[in-house]
Amino acid sequence: MLSNLLPIRDPVLIFAIVMSITLIAPLLVEKLRIPGIIGLIVAGIIIGPHTTGLLARDQAIELLSTTGLLYIMFLSGLEIDLNQFKKNKNHSFIYGFFTFAIPFLFGFIFSFNLLKMSIPQSILFGSLFSSHTLLTYPIVSSAGISKNKSVVTTIGGTILSDSLAMLVLAIITGTSSGKSNILFWIKIIVLIIVLIIIVLLIVPKISSWFFKHFSSNNSYLDFIYCIVILFVSAFLSHLAGLEPIIGAFLAGIALNSMIPENSILMNRIKFVGNSLFIPFFLISVGMLVDLKLFIKDIKLILISIGMVLIIVTSKFLASYISGFILKYKKEESRLIFGLSVNQAAATLAAVLVGYKIGLFDDKIIAGTIMMIIASCFVGAWNTKQSVKILSLQNEEISKTDIYETERILIPITKSDISKELMNISFLIRNKKLNEPIYPMYLVFEGKEIEERVAMGEKILAPAVIQAVSANIPVVPVTRIDINLIDGINRAIKELRISTIIINWHDKKTIQNLFFGSNIDKLLTSTRQTLLLTNIVSPINICKRVIIILPPVIERQFGIRKSLEIILRLSNQISAKIHFIGINNTINSIKKYLSEKKINLTISFDILKDWKTVLNNLKKTIKNNQEDLIVLFSSRYGQITWHPFLYKLPNKINSMFQENNIISIYPETEIASDIETKFEQVEMPEIIKMIKSKNAHFNLSDNIKESIKFLISSEIQDQKHIEKISDELIKIALEEPIEISTGIVLLHSHFDIFEESKIFLAVNHNGFDFKNFNNTIFAIFIIIASDSQPPENHLYNLASLAKLVQNEKIINILKKSDSYEDVINSILT
Incomplete structure (x- = not known):
């Protein structure tokens, strides 16, 4: 009676069963300290057609399984550290060679000498062990060490070894079908070149255009676009005579630089893959196993044991020999082994093709499936153990390399500018610290505060949703204060902020930030890292x-x-x-x-x-x-x-x-050095550099006359006076710098002096500058020698700029009628 009801055909019930297994199986096996991946494979064995027969491995299961496999390869391409891959590409070639050659040699010897296969059969049999599937990559990804050099080397080596295995498959099938003529090989080569051009050259340009014009945090267009690229690339790979997994990996490489690890889009891609498609693939692998065959045929057991020993031994040797040559840590070599010992996609493809063309029988199919299951157990266990150790080592290293707190504050005035500011915060945050992002809306004191607070909450809502979607902690902040600068400073102190990100409102000038001319006040009143962004x-x-x-x-x-x-x-x-x-x-x-x-x-x-x-x-x-x-x-x-x-x-x-x-x-x-010196009633060094003869008060308001008068106090040669004065007058008229309220700085280099000279001109009624709305009552001039080290000149500029930020100095200059008055006022 029950047999008539099985396998279950209701698609809703099938989906419910698979999703229930996806939820429960990993939880159960992880209680036993066994990786969750193994739980899904075991569950597939139990519910599969060869054990309980609860579910059939029909077209629907195969479709989702294939999608899951492509997803694994797509994710590995998406998360690979391209910069490290380019830097250590030789590592991938070295490992790719060993992980192809050693297993191939072991498999060929076993089949040719013990199983008495022909040379074409033995070659194809050897290629079964050369390829591998990054089945345990999700363990690495979830642990956050996908950019480790051993992982990057393994992924690069995987592409090389799988491509060579697929090439062997193409050669054997071409030879067996009589198609291996010159035209056949020209076609294959041309199609592969076209595939690479389309996926790695054309797709990035199209993607850049798409993300620039259609990207949105409020739609799923980005995600759908990535899925389209994934499957189109996989299909193009199939057309080129390669396995679709190669195209899926190349699609991940093509989109790698456009999908940051901490972005909303990456979070969506991982979520869908890890919760839906990848579990289907793992369960379907288990559904292939028929345990009854091993009871009936002792030869099959021996073949299976032989194949398991070959794959484990050969991949172990390839991993550790490569690790020794490349000077990797022991656990990094073990991680390479854990990732590469897993057999699934390419192996299944090759053995099924060999079965179809008559080179393999049922025993090789069953032995291959047993090898897949055993390799998945070995791979999952070793990956899990090595990831634990490497994660702990990374934490120890990071303790000496990161700051105790790294809290990012983002003042926001409009919701339309919050998106890119939040994106930048996601990209620069140190995820090891797991500190939240603080988007802030400031309400000025006055009427209708409640309404403006409510409006602020609406403006902050998209930023909060954006952070939550990217799985990043966020704490929205609303502040009520008398002005923006005080509000930001209070938030900095209360929240222990270390970094501030603000937006440029106007493309033309930095002064027209969204909070107007307060940028200088913000810079002088804060000491935190500040990012001014124009995105x-x-x-x-x-x-x-x-x-x-x-x-x-x-x-x-x-x-x-x-x-x-x-x-x-x-x-x-x-x-x-x-x-x-x-x-x-x-x-x-x-x-x-x-x-x-x-x-x-x-x-x-x-x-x-x-x-x-x-x-x-x-x-x-x-x-x-x-x-x-x-x-x-x-x-x-x-x-x-x-x-x-x-x-x-x-x-x-x-x-x-x-x-x-x-x-x-x-x-x-x-601490401010200048403020400290004033507290100790010491003379600032920059003041000591001004000689009394080069400091003049109550000069003419005419800029040209005052500059010439100052220069003539130090230089007697009229030609030099004219040369230096003309240069300084040009700077005063075209590019004067107001370094503090009412104080202008002019500076230049000349080969006349052997050391720096500083001049001071004061007119209490103001000089006739046309560039400023306020009164300019003091002019400082710094002239450096051409032979002077640039850092000396920069130090003098910085010291003078820092000096005149002090209100005491400004008041002293305003009240003094001579340089002696300035000195006496500082000392007293």
């Missing part, structure tokens, strides 16, 4: 990150943390990095990168003159909108600060309006 297209389609490094930035406090942020972002989007800077700075960065062992494609451009950086940037970018420009900048008073650097974000933003731009300000030290 005009999805950041995940950027192929290259161009990092501009000002002179002496390597000495800036907080530079290492800022570099790690940008390197993390580059790694997430698999982008190349191009550094631009002067020789000393580039050498320091190279040393830092060598210590960090960065697995990114990096190039350098050394400038002879820092001020040529814009011309160099034009030549480097050449209207390439896929370049992300990152400018390392500096706050007032820091050693790197420079008037040219202060204006640089404006210029870059106006010149490259089609490019994504980030200006990053590294964090600063907590």
Whole structure:
């Protein structure tokens, strides 16, 4: 009676049973410390047609099973660290050779000598052991070590070994069918070349265009697009005479750089695969097993044992020999073995094709299935154990390499700008710390506060949904304060924020940020790492990150943390990095990168003159909108600060309006050196550099006259006076820098002096500057010698800028009528 009801045909009930197994089986076996993958395979054996007969391995099961296998290969291509793969591609070739050659040799000897097969049979039999399926890759992925060099080497070697195995299959089938003529091979080669061109060259360009114009966090278009690319690529691979898994892997490679690991899209792809398609594949593998055959035929048992011993021994040798040559750790070699010993897709394809053309019989089919099951057990166990040890080792290493807290604050005023700001936070966050993202909406005190708070919650809602969809912790923050700067500063203190990400509102000028001219106040009132972003297209389609490094930035406090942020972002989007800077700075960065062992494609451009950086940037970018420009900048008073650097974000933003731009300000030290010196009533060094004869008060309001008067106090030669004065007057009229309220700085280099000279001009009624709305009452001039090291000049600029941020100095300059008054006021 029961036999008439089995196998179950109701599609709803079939799906319910499979999903129930997907839920329960891993939970049960993990209680026994057995990997969940094994539980799904065992469940497949139990419910399969050869045991209880509960379910048939019909077309529906095979369809979902095939989808699951393609999904595994797609994910492995999507998650592979392309930068590490390019850097260590020789590792993949070495391992690929051994993992193909050793098992092939073992299989050929076993079949030819013991099973008395013919040479064509033995060749095809040997190829069964050469390929492997990354069946246990989900264990690696869920542990977060998919970018480990041993995993990257295994994935690269898998493609090589599986491709060679498929090539052997094509040769044997072509020979057996009489099709192995010259035209047959020309066709195969041409189709493979066309496949590579379409998937690896054309698909990335189409994908970049698609994500730029149609990407949305509120739809599933991105996900559907990825599925289309996956299956079209797999089908094209089939047309080229290769297994569809090769096309699926290539599809993952093609989309790799456009789907960051911490993105919503990656989370969706993993969720669907791990909860639906991959479990179907594992269950279907178990459904192939017929345990009754082993009871009836002793020869079958011997064949199965022989095949299991061959696959385990040969893959073990290939893994550990490769690990020894490549100087991998013991556990990394074990992980390679755990990943590569698993047999499934390519092996099944080859044995079934061999069966169809009459080279293999039922015993080889049954022995292969038994080998698949045994290899899955061995692979899952070894992968699980090695992943545990490597994960613990990574945690120990990361403790010395990360900061105690890394909390990101994102002030948001409009929901339409929150998407890309949140995306950047996902890319730069250190997931090992598992700190939440803090999107914040600020409500100013006044009328209708409740309504504005409610509006703020609506604006923050999309940001919260976006973070939750990407499986990233998020804490929305609403603050009520008298102004934006106070609100941000209070949030920083209360939430222990380490990094702030804000948006540029206007493409033309950095001063017109979404909070107006308060940017300078924010920079001076905070010490945290600050990212000013102008994102005009999805950041995940950027192929290259161009990092501009000002002179002496390597000495800036907080530079290492800022570099790690940008390197993390580059790694997430698999982008190349191009550094631009002067020789000393580039050498320091190279040393830092060598210590960090960065697995990114990096190039350098050394400038002879820092001020040529814009011309160099034009030549480097050449209207390439896929370049992300990152400018390392500096706050007032820091050693790197420079008037040219202060204006640089404006210029870059106006010149490259089609490019994504980030200006990053590294964090600063907590204490202010100048404030400390004032508390100790000591004379600031920069003040000591101003000689009394070069400081003049109550000068003419005419800028030209005042500058000439100042220069003539130090130089007697009229030609030199005219030369220097003309240069400084030009700067004063075209590019004056207001370094503090009412105070302007002019600076330049001349070979007349052997050391730096500092001049001061004061007019309490104000100089006739046309560039400023407020009164300019003081002019500082710094002239450096051409032979002077650039860091000395930069230090003087930074020290002076830091000095005039102090309200005491400003008040002293306003009240004093002579340089002696200034000195006495400082000392008293």
